Amino acid sequence: MNGMHDLGGKEGFGPVRYTPNAPVFHAPWEVRANALYSLAVKHGVYNMDEYRYAIERMEPRHYLSASYYERSLTSLASLCVEKGLVSRVELERRAGGVFPLARPAVAGRANQPERERFVAGDLVRVRSDHVSGHVRMPGYIRGQIGRVVSESPPYPFPDAHAHGIDAQTEPTYDIQFDSVDLWPDAAEPAKVHVAVFQSYLERASGR
Amino acid sequence: MHVSTESPTGERIASVENRLAAIESVLEDHAMHPAAFVDTFNQWATEEWLPENGARVVAKAWSEPDFRLRLLANGIAAIRELGLSMPAHHRHLVALENTATVHNVICCTLCSCTAFTVIGLPPDWYKDLEYRARVVRESRSVLREMGLELAPHIEIRVWDTTADTRYMVLPERPPGTEGWSQEQLTALVTKEGMIGVAKV
Numbered sequence: 001m002n003g004m005h006d007l008g009g010k011e012g013f014g015p016v017r018y019t020p021n022a023p024v025f026h027a028p029w030e031v032r033a034n035a036l037y038s039l040a041v042k043h044g045v046y047n048m049d050e051y052r053y054a055i056e057r058m059e060p061r062h063y064l065s066a067s068y069y070e071r072s073l074t075s076l077a078s079l080c081v082e083k084g085l086v087s088r089v090e091l092e093r094r095a096g097g098v099f100p101l102a103r104p105a106v107a108g109r110a111n112q113p114e115r116e117r118f119v120a121g122d123l124v125r126v127r128s129d130h131v132s133g134h135v136r137m138p139g140y141i142r143g144q145i146g147r148v149v150s151e152s153p154p155y156p157f158p159d160a161h162a163h164g165i166d167a168q169t170e171p172t173y174d175i176q177f178d179s180v181d182l183w184p185d186a187a188e189p190a191k192v193h194v195a196v197f198q199s200y201l202e203r204a205s206g207r
Numbered sequence: 208m209h210v211s212t213e214s215p216t217g218e219r220i221a222s223v224e225n226r227l228a229a230i231e232s233v234l235e236d237h238a239m240h241p242a243a244f245v246d247t248f249n250q251w252a253t254e255e256w257l258p259e260n261g262a263r264v265v266a267k268a269w270s271e272p273d274f275r276l277r278l279l280a281n282g283i284a285a286i287r288e289l290g291l292s293m294p295a296h297h298r299h300l301v302a303l304e305n306t307a308t309v310h311n312v313i314c315c316t317l318c319s320c321t322a323f324t325v326i327g328l329p330p331d332w333y334k335d336l337e338y339r340a341r342v343v344r345e346s347r348s349v350l351r352e353m354g355l356e357l358a359p360h361i362e363i364r365v366w367d368t369t370a371d372t373r374y375m376v377l378p379e380r381p382p383g384t385e386g387w388s389q390e391q392l393t394a395l396v397t398k399e400g401m402i403g404v405a406k407v
Contacts, residue, residue: 007340008316008367016337020399022330024252029224034400035248036231036241045238048296052318068319068334070223077230086233094229096219138316152372153298166294172370174301179365181389185342190346190363195370 001130002139004060018087030069034036037076046079049162053134054078058100078102108133111170112199118173118191122148123204134162137200140182146175157199170198257326260291261375262396266389269380278302293324299372305379310361312403314342315368322373326401353404376403
C-alpha cells in the first residue's frame with residue numbers, strides 16, 4: 001500500500017538523531033513489546049508479513065507519532081483482535097482506556113502467474129503496480145529501470161503471505177538503481193540496491 | 208513523546224504500558240507464557256545478539272583471506288564457522304565489502320529489518336523516520352551529518368533491506384593494525400561500522 005510507512009525519498013525530515021553506541025531500547029516495556037510480538041509469531045498467531053502489514057495499516061497520524069515499539073504493540077494487538085484471540089471491547093477494558101488499532105485489511109494478491117528468471121547484468125523494469133494491500137516494493141522504484149546484480153533464495157510472496165492467501169515462494173533479486181535516475185536532478189549520486197521480488201519485475205527492452 | 212493522549216472522539220487513550228499489560232494478559236490466557244518468554248528474549252537481546260558477533264566475523268575476514276572469500280560468497284555458511292546463526296526466515300546474508308573506492312551503507316526504508324543476530328538489534332536512529340526517509344536519496348549528506356565525510360571519488364552504495372536477505376558491511380581494515388590478533392581487531396569493530404555509517 002502507498003502508506004505512511006513507505007518513507008524512502010520522502011522530503012522534509014531533519015538531521016538523523018544520531019548518537020554513537022545508541023541504545024536499542026529506552027524503557028523496559030519496549031523489550032517486552034519486542035518479545036511479545038515475536039512470541040506470537042513463534043506460536044503461529046501470525047507471520048512476519050502479516051505483522052508488517054498491520055503496522056502499515058495504522059492510521060497515518062498514529063504511525064508517525066508512535067515510537068517504534070508502540071507500532072510493534074499496535075500490530076500485535078490488532079492481529080490478536082482480528083484473529084479472534086480477544087475482542088476489542090475486552091482488550092480496552094483490560095487496558096483501561098482506548099486501544100488504537102490498525103485499520104482494516106483489504107484484499108491481497110497472488111504471485112504474478114508469469115514470472116521471468118533473470119541473471120546478473122539483465123536490465124529490468126519494476127512493474128508500475130499500485131497495490132492497495134501489503135507490498136514490499138518501495139514506491140521510489142515503481143516503474144524504474146535497474147540492473148540485476150544477483151539472485152537471493154526464494155521466499156513466500158509477501159503480497160499474498162500477509163493476507164492469508166496461498167503464497168508461492170519466489171526469488172528476490174538484488175537490483176542496482178542509480179539515485180539520479182530515481183530522482184532526476186533531485187538526489188545525491190549513489191547506487192541504490194533494493195531486494196525486489198520476482199513478481200514485481202519485468203524485462204526492460206532497449207537501452 | 209506521543210502527540211495525543213485522546214482518540215479522535217475525545218476518549219482517553221490507555222498508556223502504552225497499560226496497553227502492553229492488556230495484550231500480555233491475552234497471551235497468558237492462550238497459554239503462551241509471556242512472562243517467561245520476556246526473560247528469555249531479554250537474555251538473547253542483551254547477551255547473544257551482540258555486535259561482537261559480527262565484529263568477530265569482520266576480524267576473521269581481515270585476517271584470513273580464504274575466510275573473506277567464503278564470507279563474500281555465502282554469508283550464512285561463513286558465519287556458521289564461528290558458531291553464529293540467523294533466524295530461519297533470514298535465508299541469505301550478504302557481506303558488503305568497503306574498499307578504497309566503494310562505501311556501503313545499509314537501511315530499511317519500509318520498516319527496520321537488520322541481521323540482528325550478527326550485528327545486534329538496530330539502534331534507535333536506524334528505526335527513526337529521518338534515516339529511513341533520507342539515506343537512499345541524500346546518502347552523502349546524511350553520512351556527513353553523522354560524522355562520516357567521504358571523498359567525492361568514493362562511490363556510495365545504499366542497500367535497502369526490502370526482502371528477507373540481510374546485509375552486513377565489511378569495513379576496511381584500519382591502517383596500522385598489521386600483525387594484530389583477531390581478538391585485538393574484534394575490539395575495533397562497531398555496530399555503526401557494520402551498518403556503514405562510520406569507519407572502523
